[in-house]
Amino acid sequence: MMMNRRWTLAGMGALGLSACAGGGGAPAGAQYRAVPNAGFDAWLDGFRGRAAANGLSQATIDRAFRAAGYLPEVIERDRNQTEFRRSLEDYLSLTASDEKVATGRQMLSRHNGVLSQIESRYGVEKEIVVAIWGIESQYGARRGDVPVVSAVATLAYDGRRRELFEKQLIAALKILQAGDVSPEGMVGSWAGAMGHTQFIPTSYLAFAVDFTGDGRRDIWSDDPTDALASAAAYLDRNGWRFGQPWVVEALPGTSGGTVIQPQSPGPQFRTYPNFGTIKTYNNSTSYALAVGYLANRIAGGGPLQTPFGPDANGLTRADRQELQRRLTRAGYDTGGDDGVLGPKSQAAISGYQRDNGLAVTGIGTIALLQRLR
Incomplete structure (x- = not known):
């Protein structure tokens, strides 16, 4: 059974930009500060028992919650996720821009040794791994700086998706108990996605790997090795086929796959089984197209040949x-x-x-x- 790396939040999964479009932290100028909240404190007291029942030690629970608090900005972000949906043309302009292509090629060259080792071990093309890295965190430049324990605890207390976020909070505590990261070092997006490749806690437990061999699955540090390997391990476990295509623009000379046209007028694309595997990482056709297209460009391919038409206001x-x-x-x-x-x-x-x-x-x-x- 395929397992999604992250949940689909309202407005997040299709064309709305989020952490998966280049950064997991706060928007420019935003601050995430814990504030006193008696209801949250009472809920946290009750949660401690549920955490202990899930195998968490008292020492882990105490350490995790020592500096945790209620983050009103997280609730504000959750309540006000934009319903604005970008066109595919706009989405690709942001996620697979010429600048992002150039940086991706630089990163491929800079980390080619370790990326080649990751490709050899997991059978996932290194261009795909680099493309995911670029889209998820702008090649590590925007990994997020929100305390994950506080963020997911706040969302669990809020109650709209309590079961989902309690599960993430339990997973976050298990990561801390395993010693992979400290509570202070466990930072990510306002919704709990973490590191260079933006894993939520449950997916981290299921797929993260210690590729460096230092005893920690460290997706947070400046060294992206474990995070990149973890993304490759995820795709491998979800059915990636090495050496097979993922998506190409449907032009004369191309064949096979399933032809889709997400925006008309605009280019058509041929998608192959690996495209579906990318969608397990984020269940969005536009996200998978962006990853595949960016990977093709990083590998040396050119831009799309078929233009998009004017927008609703007549502007190209x-x-x-x-x-x-x-x-x-x-x-x-x-x-x-x-x-x-x-x-x-x-x-x-x-x-x-x-x-x-x-x-x-x-x-x-x-x-x-x-x-x-």
Whole structure:
């Protein structure tokens, strides 16, 4: 039976960006600080007994909860997960950008020795492992800094998915009891995904490996070796077939697999059994396409040949990039010109509209682009 590495949170599993799109920590400027909460303290007292019943020692429980506390920011993130769904074109622009491809190729070269050893042991192509690393944590740059015990305890206390998060909390305590990491070192995303490849605690227990042989399955440290090996071990255990394709753009000369077209107009893709194995890592077609496409690019492949069509407002990606550049030159910072009109670009558009007596919509249009030209 295939086992998902992480749960699918509302708004997380399809095209909404999260830890799996490049970082597991807080958004820029966010702070996660424990605050007094009598209800949480009472719930934690009750949970201690359930933890002991699951084989956790009193010493482990006391040590884990010594500095744990209620994190209101975690509940806020959980309650306010965006329902905004990005187009596949935008998603690939963010997760498999030219910059991310270039960095991925650098990482493949820098860690080629250990990646080759991982590939040999688990039978998973190193380009796939590097692509997962890039999408999950921006090659380790955004592993998350939220205390995992506090985060999953807060979510368990909240009660919406108590059984799920109590299970994660028990698993986190078992990781601590095994000595793989200290409570202070066990950090990750606001929802408990950890390390370079963003494993939730239960998946860590099931799949993490000590590839370095130092006696610890360390997915948190600056050395990514154990985390990369753990991702490969996960895919191997879930049916990866070495030497077989995963996904290619459906063009003349390609054959086999199942043809899909997630966005029309736009490219079609041929997907193969390994594509399904990637989906066990995150059950999202767009995520699996991003991993497969990024892996192909890291391996030396070129960009997609079939263009996506204009968006709902008539703008092509080139138009959106031009709009971002012109807004920034006019003093309204969009944060870059990736062609993705996300929150910062929307704020810039709104600012320009407000200052120029236009209806404030935050929406990029052909008319707005023409006005800026």
